[in-house]
Amino acid sequence: MIGSRIAALGHYQPATVLTNEDLAALVDTSDEWIRTRVGIRTRHKAADDEPVDELAAHAAAKALAAAGLTARDIDLVLVATSTAVDRSPNTAARVAARLAMGSPAVMDLNVVCAGFTHALASADHAVRAGSARRALVIGADKMTAITDWTDRTTCVLTGDGAGAAVVEAVEEGEEPGIAPVLWGSVPEMGHAVRIEGTPSRFAQEGQTVYRWATTQLPPIARRVCERGGVAPEDLAAVVLHQANLRIIEPVAQRIGAVNAVVARDVVDSGNTSAASIPMAFAKLVERGEIKKGDPVLLFGFGGNLSYAGQIVRCP
Incomplete structure (x- = not known):
C-alpha cells in the first residue's frame, strides 16, 4: 500500500x-x-x-x-x-x-x-x-x-x-502527505443542521451547533493530530470548516495550535459548506503564508453533526 x-x-x-x-x-x-x-x-x-x-x-x-x-x-x-x-x-x-x-x-x-x-x-x-x-x-x-x-x-x-x-x-519510500483520517458523527443531533423541504432550504439551530463545535471538537482535533504524528504546537496552519469566526477562533485556540496560521476565509467568503476548507487552504498557499511540506490540520464539521479531519503536508 x-x-x-x-x-x-x-x-x-x-x-x-x-x-x-x-x-x-x-x-x-x-x-x-x-x-x-x-x-x-x-x-x-x-x-x-x-x-x-x-x-x-x-x-x-x-x-x-x-x-x-x-x-x-x-x-x-x-x-x-x-x-x-x-x-x-x-x-x-x-x-x-x-x-x-x-x-x-x-x-x-x-x-x-x-x-x-x-x-x-x-x-x-x-x-x-x-x-x-x-x-x-x-x-x-x-x-x-x-x-x-x-x-x-x-x-x-x-x-x-x-x-x-x-x-x-507518493513515490516508493516517500513519506505520505495525507495522514489517516479521524471521522465520525452525532446522528441523534443531525436535526441541528438541515437542508430540507421542497424547495430545499438551509436551517440550523445555531446555539446547539456553537456549543457542540466549541466544546466537543477541540479534543477530537487533538486526536487527529496524534493520529498524524504532529503535536498541535508544531502545526503550521489550521484550516477548519469556515462556519463562523466565533466558532473558528475558540476551537483553534483550544486545539493548542499556538504557532499556526489560522484560516479566516469566512470573513470574505461566508460559509461555503464543502467548499470552505479547500478554498481557505488554497488561499493560504497562494499567498505564501505556508510553505511546501508544512504540516496542516484540515478539520471539517457540520451537517449530520459529522466531522472528519486529517494532517496533510502543504503542496
Missing part, C-alpha cells in the same frame, strides 16, 4: 459579491450585527445560470494547472456537495465532461460541511488500495440557492464557491 499526497490546489468564486449592507436592505440586520455575531464582511453569489458543477470545474482546472497535469491524467473524481440540483448525471460526471477527461470513476459525496475532508480521505484510501493513481477531490456548493432570504439568522452566513485538490500516489 502506497500513501498519497496533495500535489496542488485550486479555488474559484463567482464574481458577484454581497456585502453586509446589501443584506441589510433585505432583512432586519446591519454590518455591525453580522460582524459581531459571525465575523463575516462579504460573500460571493453565483448567478442563477451558474450551476455547482461549473463552480467545481473552474476550481478543478486551476488545481490541474498548478499540478502541471492534464484532465486525462486523472482516474478518479470525487465531488463533495450538498447543493447539486440533479441526481444524474452526478456533479463529478459533469465536471469530468466539462474538462474533457478520459474515463475516470466519478462519485459525489454528501457530508455537507465536512464533505471535503471525507472526500479527501476517500481519495487517499483509493490510492492506498491501488484503485486510483491520481484523483481530483473537489468541494463545491451553491449555498445561496438554498438560502432563506427572509431568515436574518442564516441568510447572513452563506456564500458560493469551490476548491479542489489533486491527490496522487
